[in-house]
Amino acid sequence: MSKPKEIRVGLIGHQFMGKTHSNAFRNAGLWLELPCKVVMRAVCAKDTEANLKKFADNFGWESVETDWHKIVSRDDIDLIDVATPGFLHKDMVIEAAKHGKHVLCEKPLANTLAESEAMLDAVNKAGVRHCCGFSYRSTPSQALAKKFVDEGKLGKIFHVHARYAQDWIVDPDFAMVWRLDKKLAGSGALGDIAAHSIDATRFITGMEFTRVVGNMKTIITERINPENPTGPKAKVTVDDVTNFLSEFDNGATGCYEATRFATGRKNANHIEINGEKGSLMWDFEEHNFLYFFDRTRPVNEQGFTKIIVTENTHPFAGGPWPPGHGIGYGDSFIVEVANFVTAIVENKEFHPDFVDGVKCQQVLEAVEQSANSRQWVEISK
Amino acid sequence: MSKPKEIRVGLIGHQFMGKTHSNAFRNAGLWLELPCKVVMRAVCAKDTEANLKKFADNFGWESVETDWHKIVSRDDIDLIDVATPGFLHKDMVIEAAKHGKHVLCEKPLANTLAESEAMLDAVNKAGVRHCCGFSYRSTPSQALAKKFVDEGKLGKIFHVHARYAQDWIVDPDFAMVWRLDKKLAGSGALGDIAAHSIDATRFITGMEFTRVVGNMKTIITERINPENPTGPKAKVTVDDVTNFLSEFDNGATGCYEATRFATGRKNANHIEINGEKGSLMWDFEEHNFLYFFDRTRPVNEQGFTKIIVTENTHPFAGGPWPPGHGIGYGDSFIVEVANFVTAIVENKEFHPDFVDGVKCQQVLEAVEQSANSRQWVEISK
């Protein structure tokens, strides 16, 4: 079977993630060499056709759709990218898979574990490639962290300490949005940002969560309804802050916080991993760097080394620019889609895939159960 | 009643804490003005008289004792400083109190909550002043954090995130020491270092813990017995790492890690407190600084401000040197004893006292219970 010469993409969603993905497909070949052409065939979203047209022109999408059933069934599309709120993921993905499309789906994979399992089942049955959009894996620095662990630089891992802190809803006058509605978003800080910490743990260390105990809290329980600002307030039905403790299959322990109420923290996605031979610290606000402590060095020289991950020898060549000229938030999405498209064309396994998405969802669901039951919750393999 | 002209001190213990306290009493008047003379009357420890004499000469103690019952009953001593392993605290403190001595006792106050309550009872009955040695309260920076909260600079507090990380026992060949023996130390990372995070939370925020869920783990379960290196290994009976989640009386949440296995972290005592108006971040490795985020500033100027806490207007005059010339680890003990001696002479309430010690012990005990029962544990008022 010959390799396809092009991958024709259809994107659903044109908000924050719709933009990052559009930018990624548009620039997919500028950094990493692609084995094929990427065709930006169509973008679909619930909006006026004029708005959608403008969005499409701006990013380079050839056509627009307003009904997602149409885009997932178009013959001239190979890959469907689902960048919509979580409650829509399942139907879109399953339908796309049924039509034989490869699927890229934003994280968290779904609003429930059951949904995510159904989605995995669907892509497996359809025999299509699948990607779950844990984009931080595609930063050169987080990829280097994984590489160091794989090379044995940490030895046995003792524990993981992670925090993902934002503050965008601290203001009580910040009005209701879909991300604060459980029906649409599934959960709050948990699925939106703790999901990244969970995936980063699994990705870098290769460890699996075995049990968790969690605490979830809604700090501001109702907010202005933007569609009726002077009317009754809308109920916030998701967690503003989630904490949980964990254990792993190798005996290590974990400690996690995800919050949207850390005043002053904008996108403070932080993880530290401590092992017998060394430690790693990664922080999104400094994502062009990786901190590495090497306990095998002479004592007098030991310390955390701030590695600027921009050399040609670093993952993804350390970015498209010369050493020291770092990348931005949008750039790791370029790596993600470039590598996913390459995996499709070369018919190779790809990660993060829907299995990774389901594994993450298991942890999310266990944390939520634990927060409700006030008990530790086991995670089945 | 006239104020005493001098406070005559007797110290029990001459290891790490014995040294920091000796240094503190020796230099108590060099930084802060004292209302009386401090007389370093006697030091007591289990050692040869020669060793003890050398220690005493070096630090300026006038005499030595090898039996603690003697030092706590000497007529020429006003203040007993207990700087011994935790299992000895109760008897020493109660006996000292019975003899009418004011007492400074290292943290954690005792190995169990019951012991600590008995100690509080004893000092209350004796009507003596008491100090529990949470020395980090005496850094100008942590004191400034409290002042900022008291001034309302944070507003309602949302949550606390704290981690105290060390790595001094990562090496499997590190031999058994008393701090790893539950009978002597009470607990491991929990009582030794989580205790500081618990106290820092209470001190800075004024909030009280209401419930916790914890996880404790011994990573290396047996170690070389230094008294019989080729014989059977000694059992490690304390936690190497402890994590816990908490809730507070005002509805805030907390997330804590204390570990002696964070390879590369030496004394990384870190706390962040997020409130509606601002946030604070304090880290011992940068303890001449306090980080403050002020959400009431114009948006364009908002950010964490790195305040170098060395101005005359800062607590304890920001240290004994000019601005920018920071203090070291030993110096906060000077503030602690200077302020405690002053409280004795001026007959004024002092904090951190044994009530603070008991409050901390309640949390320690609850965390341990929770780690055993795998349940959330309520903390009674």
Add this chain to the structure above:
Amino acid sequence: MSKPKEIRVGLIGHQFMGKTHSNAFRNAGLWLELPCKVVMRAVCAKDTEANLKKFADNFGWESVETDWHKIVSRDDIDLIDVATPGFLHKDMVIEAAKHGKHVLCEKPLANTLAESEAMLDAVNKAGVRHCCGFSYRSTPSQALAKKFVDEGKLGKIFHVHARYAQDWIVDPDFAMVWRLDKKLAGSGALGDIAAHSIDATRFITGMEFTRVVGNMKTIITERINPENPTGPKAKVTVDDVTNFLSEFDNGATGCYEATRFATGRKNANHIEINGEKGSLMWDFEEHNFLYFFDRTRPVNEQGFTKIIVTENTHPFAGGPWPPGHGIGYGDSFIVEVANFVTAIVENKEFHPDFVDGVKCQQVLEAVEQSANSRQWVEISK
């Protein structure tokens, strides 16, 4: 006169700067709203047509040219972007201007002051818009620094301290390249990177250099000739490191280092500006941040504030992503071309222009003269 509906661009150069500019034009409309369409008409470089074609396809250039005389004279091009080594700037720019093209020219504007003046003269005569590519001005953080100075937040400025440090030629086996040949590059660290520090000073503070004294050094004086690796070595004819002191028209002083031999520093472009009311610190390695010290705040709260320049209220909306999701090296070029194209369409003054380029060149030339004469050199207005 109606505004043009599109700006048709021709780029000369396809190396490092050719790539950053291609990326910038390709994505010019994704972040900032453009008043017109940008047409990537042609790219020109000395290379095989096949290579050039591949480059063009990758970035989206419609056509290729191998003779620069052709591209600057094409009727279907409005704007010529010169991203070639310095020795080519003058002829290309003057020729482009003669053909009525607007011109974007990389910095330093030319290899000599005389050349740069001739170029300024040419664009003035032609009445075309001109941009000198000091791209760091287009980071939201450096733009915020300027804004703060303009708002009076620093008051009278006392001094500027800047360092631009790299290490890409520390290895003695690193072979000869055009940037090390004075005939092609004009100078080494001086024109390549000190130029950025000089421009940053002028941009942020508005001050003009009045005199300088400098020191220039070539550390490795000859290198392998890549075209004849076993033959005689090629002479390095530019500075590896340049230092200079300066004075400004308002009485302030300056201190500068530019070096390619700061082992471990990759693109460490750093500037600190101290004034009577406050100070600013900007560092490219943290270019999503600006550090601001405000001496008008209460003493207890004073300190350097680390502003994450990603809010909508910050210059250029703080980047295309939500708060905390920073930009990368390539992104500021997008701002640069977007704003330049906008200035062309709206017929408005634009900075940095060739006047800024000439002002910078005056300082570069004075530093070089000073390094030769071992005297202070005055800079005429």
Add this chain to the structure above:
Amino acid sequence: MSKPKEIRVGLIGHQFMGKTHSNAFRNAGLWLELPCKVVMRAVCAKDTEANLKKFADNFGWESVETDWHKIVSRDDIDLIDVATPGFLHKDMVIEAAKHGKHVLCEKPLANTLAESEAMLDAVNKAGVRHCCGFSYRSTPSQALAKKFVDEGKLGKIFHVHARYAQDWIVDPDFAMVWRLDKKLAGSGALGDIAAHSIDATRFITGMEFTRVVGNMKTIITERINPENPTGPKAKVTVDDVTNFLSEFDNGATGCYEATRFATGRKNANHIEINGEKGSLMWDFEEHNFLYFFDRTRPVNEQGFTKIIVTENTHPFAGGPWPPGHGIGYGDSFIVEVANFVTAIVENKEFHPDFVDGVKCQQVLEAVEQSANSRQWVEISK
């Protein structure tokens, strides 16, 4: 000749440096083991006897003197410590030497090169030990930097970049003090703080300055006379900011700034040294750390390593406390006097000595000459 059993000290000066030295002698034996007893015999200063007595009691000086001629001639004193303004150094030191006293003299050694040479001559003739108080050499971190260079970890050194920045006189209402009067202080930022950068360069690298070009500026030229606040203002006769460039005997270059007008910088004493094999960065505000870049490590792991200099294997055992429990500003003076007293007792060469003081003074004088003549000035060997 048997070693002395005690060293009896006389201190002249009881201001800032008088306090740091008093603290140092008082605690000299607490950290490092001394080969003898240190007797704090007498302190001398121009003050009321009551004030002086209080100072002496506080720090532990046995007696007081108000006439420096008396203290330098007392038979019961072995070591004179001169901690007075610079204009008094020469006479005091020479007189002390004549009486056979060992001498510790604060930096800069004198107000002029001629004075400093006379002082060196005097101690040489008297055959006494001498120390010039460059106290930062006695931080474990700066000592580790020197050790790394001595071990060849940097290889050939390319250049040095140093800045010492303070802001204590930015306020125009800050009144006249002796440090702003050339007759008393010799110079301003130059002798007070650039002297430390000059010494740090010589100490760590072993290189000697061969020529300099400098610029000195008085920003606020007159200030309130504190003895007559409403009368005519006092003239400031020293530099507020000094910059200079340098060359070294091995061909390396240097770039220096010393300023008291860096708003927001309190005691920002910073030096970076770049060599072919590695680089070092030391900053007083983080003086428990040393940053080391090792170019011999695998490229993927290279970066600046933040070494916390608190291990037993580090110089001076990394401080008196366990790893991670850093020292403060006052502590390095303890190392300085402990090592100087040890050198006296063991009759061994000591550094920094008056030769180091004179070498520094040569550079200071050359910078000042250069600032006046606007020429490069050679430094004779």
